[in-house]
Amino acid sequence: MAAPTVIHLEFGGGAELLFNGMKEHHVTLPSQSEPWDMKQLLVWIQQNLLKERPELFVQGDSVRPGILVLINDADWELMGELDYQLQDQDNVVFISTLHGG
Amino acid sequence: MSQEVCSLKKQLKEKEKEIAALKNKLSQLERSHDLTQQLHDKVTPLTPLKAKPALSNEDIMRYSRQLLLAQLGVQGQLNLSKTSVLIVGCGGLGCPVAQYLGAAGIGRLGLLDYDEVELSNLHRQVLHGEENQGQAKALSAAYAVRRLNSTVECIPYHLQLSSENALQLIQQYDIVADCSDNVPTRYLVNDACVLSGKPLVSASALRMEGQLTVYNYCGGPCYRCLYPVPPPPETVTNCSDGGVLGVVPGIMGCYQALEVLKIASGHGSSCGQQLVMFDAQDARFRSIKLRPKQAGCAVCGENPSVTQLVDYESFCGSAATDKCRKLNLLSKDQRITVQEYKSVLDNAEPHLLLDVRPLVEVDICHLPFSLNIPLSSLEEKKSEHLQLLRERISQLKQQMAGDCRPPVYVICKLGNDSQKAVQLLEKMSESDIDSITVKDICGGLLAWAKRVDPTFPQY
Numbered sequence: 001m002a003a004p005t006v007i008h009l010e011f012g013g014g015a016e017l018l019f020n021g022m023k024e025h026h027v028t029l030p031s032q033s034e035p036w037d038m039k040q041l042l043v044w045i046q047q048n049l050l051k052e053r054p055e056l057f058v059q060g061d062s063v064r065p066g067i068l069v070l071i072n073d074a075d076w077e078l079m080g081e082l083d084y085q086l087q088d089q090d091n092v093v094f095i096s097t098l099h100g101g
Numbered sequence: 102m103s104q105e106v107c108s109l110k111k112q113l114k115e116k117e118k119e120i121a122a123l124k125n126k127l128s129q130l131e132r133s134h135d136l137t138q139q140l141h142d143k144v145t146p147l148t149p150l151k152a153k154p155a156l157s158n159e160d161i162m163r164y165s166r167q168l169l170l171a172q173l174g175v176q177g178q179l180n181l182s183k184t185s186v187l188i189v190g191c192g193g194l195g196c197p198v199a200q201y202l203g204a205a206g207i208g209r210l211g212l213l214d215y216d217e218v219e220l221s222n223l224h225r226q227v228l229h230g231e232e233n234q235g236q237a238k239a240l241s242a243a244y245a246v247r248r249l250n251s252t253v254e255c256i257p258y259h260l261q262l263s264s265e266n267a268l269q270l271i272q273q274y275d276i277v278a279d280c281s282d283n284v285p286t287r288y289l290v291n292d293a294c295v296l297s298g299k300p301l302v303s304a305s306a307l308r309m310e311g312q313l314t315v316y317n318y319c320g321g322p323c324y325r326c327l328y329p330v331p332p333p334p335e336t337v338t339n340c341s342d343g344g345v346l347g348v349v350p351g352i353m354g355c356y357q358a359l360e361v362l363k364i365a366s367g368h369g370s371s372c373g374q375q376l377v378m379f380d381a382q383d384a385r386f387r388s389i390k391l392r393p394k395q396a397g398c399a400v401c402g403e404n405p406s407v408t409q410l411v412d413y414e415s416f417c418g419s420a421a422t423d424k425c426r427k428l429n430l431l432s433k434d435q436r437i438t439v440q441e442y443k444s445v446l447d448n449a450e451p452h453l454l455l456d457v458r459p460l461v462e463v464d465i466c467h468l469p470f471s472l473n474i475p476l477s478s479l480e481e482k483k484s485e486h487l488q489l490l491r492e493r494i495s496q497l498k499q500q501m502a503g504d505c506r507p508p509v510y511v512i513c514k515l516g517n518d519s520q521k522a523v524q525l526l527e528k529m530s531e532s533d534i535d536s537i538t539v540k541d542i543c544g545g546l547l548a549w550a551k552r553v554d555p556t557f558p559q560y
Contacts, residue, residue: 012310012380052480064336065331065332066332067332068376074389075390077391095378098312099307100282100339100340100345101192101193101281101304
């Protein structure tokens, strides 16, 4: 049984508006036998932080198009995307792409 | 004799110098004589931009403070003078880009915008002035750049970039700055840059945030590598809906100009595989390492499926403008016009006017007798707001003595959110709240200001 995982979540580019306008969230993911991965984190966010209009955040088992995910200041594509295994104290950012000018 | 020859030679040389200076002045004047006549409404071939052999004394004086930088130097300055840059969009981003590239001595600036200057642009689109209202933005920007540096060749294009003209246009420029304001144009510009092999310096801004990346540069990713699928249209917020603090696109546009100058001078940009994010609220810049160029990318990958420009409005499911969409969710009998609502008021018919805009917009202006409950509160069924609504409906019922379905009219800025609110309220009627007859006021407060009360503010 692994210890609970503490991670730092951030939302930006307007994605924070789906979370009561709160940009930063320190969360503790409950202990489980296997390490948490991003796929499970998305489900956890949906169940615990995101109460309304999930279609503006997720699509299928991933984030919706137009949201970029960053793990410890790097594009999650470099980290294994949904399969990335979260480490204690990881920093995960969900940023909505801006189009205005 | 030899003294006379020397003197004549000297005089001749001076005259030649004078002639060259006059020619130079004449060509500059001719070039900038009347930009209006040069306003392009279609793409035409340009003469190639010639490299300057050397800096003139005037150049040396004008650019002296940047010539002193080892990172630029004379060669960098000469490189700028032979570079052409296309600026797509002369708005909040495009203005500072054009301004700083012009000031720095870029050779040629293509200034593209299909729109005209409006009063609500001026807080962020700082090259345009009050006297330019109604004028093509491309032209207004060109005039402003000319005032700043008449040696820069400006080509204003008053047209909408499209699949038909984008390749022909972009092929004629060395670097492209995406300063547009909508999703289809961003994909169009990206694909045209990939297909013509041009670096794309792209920025965007909304509310209090900005983002910047250089695409298709030195083997790095393109916009599609990052965003292979366009966002659902209902998740996209534009500046006229979400708002933007003027200085935020100003900062991002300056950043964009910086990266263009680094590429044009030969120094090179380091934003090729990087996303720069700016948060004005926390006064924080962050640089994120992005994925490399994707082998499976539809346009820059190994087996591209996009080999020519496509229909970007249908690809993205939205229009290539930042003007607001008009929803049509209700039937005719669920809506009334502003004139019809005016007669409800004139006849003193008992009713409730519900304004569903966010509080920040209600503070800008509202009809004095309206009740404000934001759409988001209705969606979340916020208890204090539902309670307020119930009270007002029961008061209305008492007033009407007998009518069991009192009328509720819903209004917002443009008439989109109010339609959603009507749908919600119809579902809530008889369950969460007493039964009501609920109708949308078509076109919202903007229509009210335009057709009923011209003294009511528009925003």
